Amino acid sequence: MEDIFRKTYPVLIRNVRIGKEPQEIFLDGTGRIGEIGPDLARDRAAETEFIIDGNGALVLPGCVNTHTHAAMTLLRGYADDMVLQDWLVNRIWPLEAHLTGEDVYWGTRLACLEMIRSGTTAFNDMYFFMEEAARAVDEAGIRAVLCHGFIDLGDAGKREAECRATEKLVAHIRSLNNPRIRAAVGPHAPYTVSDEGLRWCADVAREQGIGIHIHVCETEKEVTDSIAARGKRPVAILDACGILTSRTVAAHCCWLDAAECRLFAERGVHVSHNPVSNMKLATNRAMPYPDLRAAGVNVTLGTDGCSSNNNLDMLETAKTAALLQKFSWNDPTVLPAGEALAMATSAGARALGFGDGRLEAGSPADIILVDTKSACATPMHNPVSNMVYACNGSAVETVICNGTILMLERNVPGEQEILDGAARAAAALVARAGQT
Numbered sequence: 001m002e003d004i005f006r007k008t009y010p011v012l013i014r015n016v017r018i019g020k021e022p023q024e025i026f027l028d029g030t031g032r033i034g035e036i037g038p039d040l041a042r043d044r045a046a047e048t049e050f051i052i053d054g055n056g057a058l059v060l061p062g063c064v065n066t067h068t069h070a071a072m073t074l075l076r077g078y079a080d081d082m083v084l085q086d087w088l089v090n091r092i093w094p095l096e097a098h099l100t101g102e103d104v105y106w107g108t109r110l111a112c113l114e115m116i117r118s119g120t121t122a123f124n125d126m127y128f129f130m131e132e133a134a135r136a137v138d139e140a141g142i143r144a145v146l147c148h149g150f151i152d153l154g155d156a157g158k159r160e161a162e163c164r165a166t167e168k169l170v171a172h173i174r175s176l177n178n179p180r181i182r183a184a185v186g187p188h189a190p191y192t193v194s195d196e197g198l199r200w201c202a203d204v205a206r207e208q209g210i211g212i213h214i215h216v217c218e219t220e221k222e223v224t225d226s227i228a229a230r231g232k233r234p235v236a237i238l239d240a241c242g243i244l245t246s247r248t249v250a251a252h253c254c255w256l257d258a259a260e261c262r263l264f265a266e267r268g269v270h271v272s273h274n275p276v277s278n279m280k281l282a283t284n285r286a287m288p289y290p291d292l293r294a295a296g297v298n299v300t301l302g303t304d305g306c307s308s309n310n311n312l313d314m315l316e317t318a319k320t321a322a323l324l325q326k327f328s329w330n331d332p333t334v335l336p337a338g339e340a341l342a343m344a345t346s347a348g349a350r351a352l353g354f355g356d357g358r359l360e361a362g363s364p365a366d367i368i369l370v371d372t373k374s375a376c377a378t379p380m381h382n383p384v385s386n387m388v389y390a391c392n393g394s395a396v397e398t399v400i401c402n403g404t405i406l407m408l409e410r411n412v413p414g415e416q417e418i419l420d421g422a423a424r425a426a427a428a429l430v431a432r433a434g435q436t
């Protein structure tokens, strides 16, 4: 069984459907979809090394999580139901002060396992000890864009250290030469990074041709504080520092105004909507999806870290996004299921530069098979509706990334070792921090 995982070879996927159409999919052995059609077995039998019988499963592009802090899986359930600032300052930061590279490795392994089990094939990550996160992603077999969370708090010495840490990570990821793993720069937010730091990040991203990952306008306080201290809204500061580009993913964006939504469209900024985290931490306003959509912004979905979510399930996130948007704008026609599913898949792939999330010949073979024999998938009048509103990530049976099988019929190799390692790391971290 083990030898079907961890390598790429020609695979024929039979007995599946795309929408309501029965189809077969041939993966060409180079990490791409070779062909899709109703009957490929006769033509492709000689080349095929392994056949997956989908048993009527629905095929979707893999989900793409455009904002997370993967290793925060170790903090899952550690501090809930608190005010954001109290939660960060008194619970999360004191624990994070004791984090080691080994913790980040195990936390990211756990995150990747959870993502694979719920149908995610790529993610956009910001945290610390990211060389260790890269090692975990490499072993897990999924795709990721990784950045060091850059925080200088206006201190020149801190800034220098953050610049060096960012350069080191970018060089390390380049040296891995792994097409599944890319570097980005990660200025944490306009309220934690000085203008000099923001400009440095923008310059490095442009020179290296890599992405920018940043938190923008999560809370109203960020906006009012910025106006009080600087006379400018955060988005104006980011734009002046060159942060708003077509390689930028801006997380949260709850408090953008209509003009800022139009500016994001002009600059080609991708937005990551994090509905579960925003509701859990009570940001008091939903990301303005109707304005962003009208402006033509590419809106994607993220989970945020596992201490503010507390899972990495993108189908659950798609449902929550649709519900939050309808409820917030008092309009049930806002964010229909088809748009929510596209946000969770193809929009995210475009934002991270991992293809365009389409199921067609030549596209990256990042695909998931969803069980159609379960209660949540019965009846299936409209497959997209079942996926967004009825099922969640536990309906995903098989996951393929870059043409490699990562989960087959719910079986992920090495799962128990990952669960044990992550549980041990989490317990030791809490013990070291002297907290319970």
Ligand SMILES: [Zn+2]
Pocket (backbone or CB within 6 Å): 067, 068, 069, 215, 251, 304, 305
């Ligand atoms: Zn975040």
